[in-house]
Amino acid sequence: MPNLDTFSGNWTEKEARHLLKRSSFGVTQNLVTTSVSLGLSGTIEKLFEENPLPEPPLKYLLDGVGNDEINDPGANYGETWVTSPPYPEVATTQERTRIYNSRNRSMYAWSFLQMQNAEISIREKLTLFWHNHFVSENSNPHREYYYTDVLRRNSLKNFKELVKQITVDPNMLIYLSGSQNTESAPNENYARELLELFTIGKGQAFGNGDYTNYTEDDVIAIAQVLTGWRVRGVQQTEALTSWFSNFNHAKGNKNLSHRFNNAVISENGANEYKDLIDIIFKQDECSRFISRQFYIWFINSELSAEIETNIIEPLAKIIRDNNYDIVPALKVLLSSEHFFENTFCMVKSPIDLMLSATKSLLFSAPKTSVNDEYNFAYVLYLAATDLNQSYLHHPDVAGWKAYYQEPLFYKSWINSYLLPKRLDYCRIIVSGGDLIIDEKKYTVPPLVPVLLIASRITNAQDPTILITELSNQLFNYPITESQITTLKDILIPGLPDFEWTVEYSNYINNPSDNAMRISVDNKLRNLIAVMVQMSEFQIM
Structure with a gap:
């Protein structure tokens, strides 16, 4: 019978990864290791810490008049436009529209950077929750920013x-x-x-x-x-x-x-x-109503009579007892036996998917310049938008269908049109290539550090261990022997295991050998590019 009793099982990487995936965006092995050392209660406390609010978004297009440049009277390159007037005083409507567009793009990229860069913190996941709960839309970037600022400031309140x-x-x-x-x-x-x-x-x-x-x-x-x-x-x-x-x-x-x-x-x-x-x-129904929304967002879309009685009702009582402060109830929910029983039943939203394919694979925004950093995040925003989850642009006032429309719920993210796109976008993030969105090409370089990922796996020269550990990190549950065999054939097509052992060992012993490095990099990249297209990567 489902209940809100505190999880009493062993606290391992599997449980830590499940909690972090559901409560944040993308999970690195370092964050999982930290969570294991903190334990369940320590991780929960860390997730709900009140961290300083982020600095506002910046003007990331260079100053100038070219296609990828803009002259904004409210901000120079690398400065925030948020403190400037919301109505730019410029000579023409066309110039004003270009400035608005550049600020909008900055706002969307900045929002994705907050999700990408959050570590053990639930704030950004809750900010997105409230963004989907209180749907609002406005083309003016200042009003968009200040609206989301209200959501972020109050996300844990x-x-x-x-x-x-x-x-x-x-x-x-x-x-x-x-x-x-x-x-x-x-x-x-x-x-x-x-x-x-x-x-x-x-x-x-x-x-x-x-x-x-x-x-x-x-x-x-x-x-x-x-x-x-x-x-x-x-x-x-x-x-x-x-x-x-x-x-x-x-x-x-x-x-x-x-x-x-x-x-x-x-x-x-x-x-x-x-x-x-x-x-x-x-x-009292207000507390039940928001409890159901939290349940669908964090746990499962199936709200049976049993769930209503044993989960929603006691959760709602906690919310009422705390005069609608939400943190006590969410701590109970995310610490419960029930939460850790509900694994692999949620199709990742496009935002979750894109950030899983980047953050989990140590692919972060380039720090070379504000322009590079924001351009990277803006491409993630475009990809999520192309997969039907457009930040700040919901399909209607009810929000994204995945969180309210029966009977599909999360399955709304996948159909014969969207699934091939999801798989292709995941592949391109790993292997590099061109994303074609609205007939415009965005080139993604192969920046996933596959050699670094492999170096952090003990005994990675054993292809079975390598693939098993990668699957644990990416999928959070074991894959079958036949799947391991299939993936080995991606890594070393038609060759026995020792061929990988020899090649990887030679690379470890001779890391300055460029040809060897490229060969190992290509094999690992091909392997991981296939793994992120597997159905196991699409769920959490």
Whole structure:
């Protein structure tokens, strides 16, 4: 029977790798070794440490007027554009559009760098979770940055307070028409999503406009509560903050339905939305709703009646007991026997896949220049986008289908069109080559340090040990004897084991022999390029 009892088994590399894969992006052997030394409780504490926030994104295109250059009045090369005005004062609309595009690209690349560079920390995984939970979109890079900054700053904090901040965030007010919601022209977009997608869920219909957790009349009343919030145009000062217009606010009390115990929200001007959210969060279903979202994100998409009773309900109680601080519940969930029983049941998201194929194989952004570093990360963003997970650009307000659409859930990431692309992108990251995205070519050099990876495996001159250890690192569970035999044939086609033993040993003894080095590098690269295309690498 599933339960939230603390995992009591042996803490080995297998368990450490499972926890780190699910709670972060990509796992190096060094991080696994550190986690094993920390133990389960030590790793959990490390994951939830409050680390300093990252420095803001930089202008990474060189100064100039060429195709790969830009003159941004808000920032020189290597400086952040975040502190500059959100509306560049330039001569033409075309110039402004180019500046916006360069800042957008910087924002996307920088976001991938945060995920790539995070070590034993859950913050970036939770930031992406909230990004998928509170879907919002805006083409202005400043508003994108400040929105994700709210998510990152609050990623380990209080769910209820985050909902309050999101409700009056300029990005969300624009995206779901909250800035157009006035007493004379009420707009129900945000009110509806606040209930259905962000806090409590819809549930089954019991009558016309009456659902398990709210009614259509509640949507109407909540829209009135939220009237009056405005956002200034991007050309204006204070464009990045919202403001309250009492003139546009619907006055008087607002009455909620029996679903909220007929609560009355009294007139309270600019603070009325806070009163509303406090009332919504008095419903226990809010804790169950977010518990299910965490469960699907971190554990499994199958929410059976047994899971509801033995996992969701006690998890929800922990959240309520902590007044919607989420960390205590997540620590229990990720430390549980149930978490470590649910392995290899989740198809990696495109972002997880791309960062598994880079970080796990010690392929990091080049440190030669800001331009090189950001260009590397931007290609990862484009690849994930091409695989249907576009950061900051969801398909709809419900988020990515993998986390809500039954019955496929994670399988949404794979179909006859996407799977060949996934496999090819993984291969190219290892072997190098050209990624063709939207008919544009991006060249990926063969920078995975395959010789370094092999050097960290004891007795790598034995092809069985080499392949077994690589599979443990990449797949986190044993492969079959027949798979090992097949992979040996990739490493040393048609040759006996000792041929690899001799060649690798000769290389170790003569590392300055360039021809020998190239030969061993090619063999290892071919082997690992095949392994990252195996179905075992697609799941975690």
